[in-house]
Amino acid sequence: MAKIIVVTSGKGGVGKTTTSAAIGTGLALRGFKTVVIDFDVGLRNLDLIMGCERRVVYDFVNVINKEANLNQALIKDKRTPGLYILPASQTRDKDALTMEGVQTVLDNLAKDFEYIICDSPAGIEQGAQMALYFADEAIVVTNPEVSSVRDSDRILGILQSKSLKAEQGGTVKEHLLLTRYNPERVAAAEMLSVADVEDILAVPLLGVIPESDAVLKASNQGAPVILDHESEAGQAYLDAVSRLLGEEVEHRFLEVQKKGFLKRLLGGKK
Amino acid sequence: MSIFNYFLKKEKKSTASVAKERLQIIVAHERNKRHQPDYFPKMQQEIIAVIRKYVNIDDDQVSVQLDNNDDCSVLELNITLPDRSAD
Numbered sequence: 001m002a003k004i005i006v007v008t009s010g011k012g013g014v015g016k017t018t019t020s021a022a023i024g025t026g027l028a029l030r031g032f033k034t035v036v037i038d039f040d041v042g043l044r045n046l047d048l049i050m051g052c053e054r055r056v057v058y059d060f061v062n063v064i065n066k067e068a069n070l071n072q073a074l075i076k077d078k079r080t081p082g083l084y085i086l087p088a089s090q091t092r093d094k095d096a097l098t099m100e101g102v103q104t105v106l107d108n109l110a111k112d113f114e115y116i117i118c119d120s121p122a123g124i125e126q127g128a129q130m131a132l133y134f135a136d137e138a139i140v141v142t143n144p145e146v147s148s149v150r151d152s153d154r155i156l157g158i159l160q161s162k163s164l165k166a167e168q169g170g171t172v173k174e175h176l177l178l179t180r181y182n183p184e185r186v187a188a189a190e191m192l193s194v195a196d197v198e199d200i201l202a203v204p205l206l207g208v209i210p211e212s213d214a215v216l217k218a219s220n221q222g223a224p225v226i227l228d229h230e231s232e233a234g235q236a237y238l239d240a241v242s243r244l245l246g247e248e249v250e251h252r253f254l255e256v257q258k259k260g261f262l263k264r265l266l267g268g269k270k
Numbered sequence: 271m272s273i274f275n276y277f278l279k280k281e282k283k284s285t286a287s288v289a290k291e292r293l294q295i296i297v298a299h300e301r302n303k304r305h306q307p308d309y310f311p312k313m314q315q316e317i318i319a320v321i322r323k324y325v326n327i328d329d330d331q332v333s334v335q336l337d338n339n340d341d342c343s344v345l346e347l348n349i350t351l352p353d354r355s356a357d
Binding site: 150153189190192196199201 | 284285286287289290292293294296297300301304
């Protein structure tokens with residue numbers, strides 16, 4: 001049986017798509033057949049982050065409307081075996097996704113895949129609710145910043161009341177992923193710490209992704225940042241995938257790194 | 271950072287702790303509202319309207335809260351009446 005994981009946040013721009021691409025790729029690297037679905041109808045972007053934008057022919061809405069079958073719409077990732085992408089449609093029709101349509105597609109994917117990652121749009125509207133409705137687990141992406149934390153709490157409320165699992169009396173397993181973390185600013189008491197955010201949201205911590213130049217470089221090139229093993233962000237995502245699979249891995253990159261004399265002199269960058 | 275700044279900083283709270291406090295308050299407030307039934311805001315308005323027929327009160331002088339315990343729900347209505355001397 002496939003596991004459905006939604007990547008959500010409420011607030012936009014916190015790193016949902018970056019995370020979906022990284023976690024999806026990470027699961028495939030670990031040998032699980034994985035598909036990442038872009039639920040952001042009208043504002044498709046997962047294809048760009050994963051570097052397959054020129055290979056999109058059919059999309060999620062085409063499959064729902066039976067204008068194409070699933071195999072025609074699925075894009076096989078060229079870098080990572082066992083990884084597939086189902087792109088969102090660029091239609092401006094907000095109601096293009098229907099609950100029955102989404103369910104049929106997920107049911108069909110579940111026959112073939114071990115992990116289904118749903119990349120949610122921002123907001124708490126229909127698209128975001130559709131992305132989380134069928135989820136078994138949720139990765140709530142949060143920045144250490146007031147509006148992001150507040151929105152995460154709202155989306156947690158929706159997960160606990162408006163998901164299929166909740167309606168059946170169960171619970172969606174929640175994970176907190178803190179992104180754009182800056183240990184220097186936390187040390188200067190200018191940024192909420194991991195402990196602060198955990199305190200407020202009370203959700204188990206899946207990982208902390210440090211603010212890193214590697215993320216923009218990765219998206220520039222359309223290669224998920226988890227493939228950049230040199231970067232702290234890439235390594236932090238690899239750790240997060242291990243934790244998602246139930247392994248115990250210690251959290252890294254939470255403390256200020258001491259710069260060596262030469263690095264300080266030359267102003268080294270991560 | 272100058273020495274002057276260092277001493278100033280001691281007096282002021284860090285921005286991160288201000289953020290945390292603000293968040294704790296707003297999140298607790300919003301979580302409370304989350305468990306309210308949909309009719310709640312309207313009922314609150316109507317209760318205030320009824321009271322206002324007899325006593326002149328402001329909106330913020332009435333607090334209506336619904337507490338859900340294990341097997342019973344308690345509707346708590348708290349009205350601050352104006353000073354008698356003002357009558």
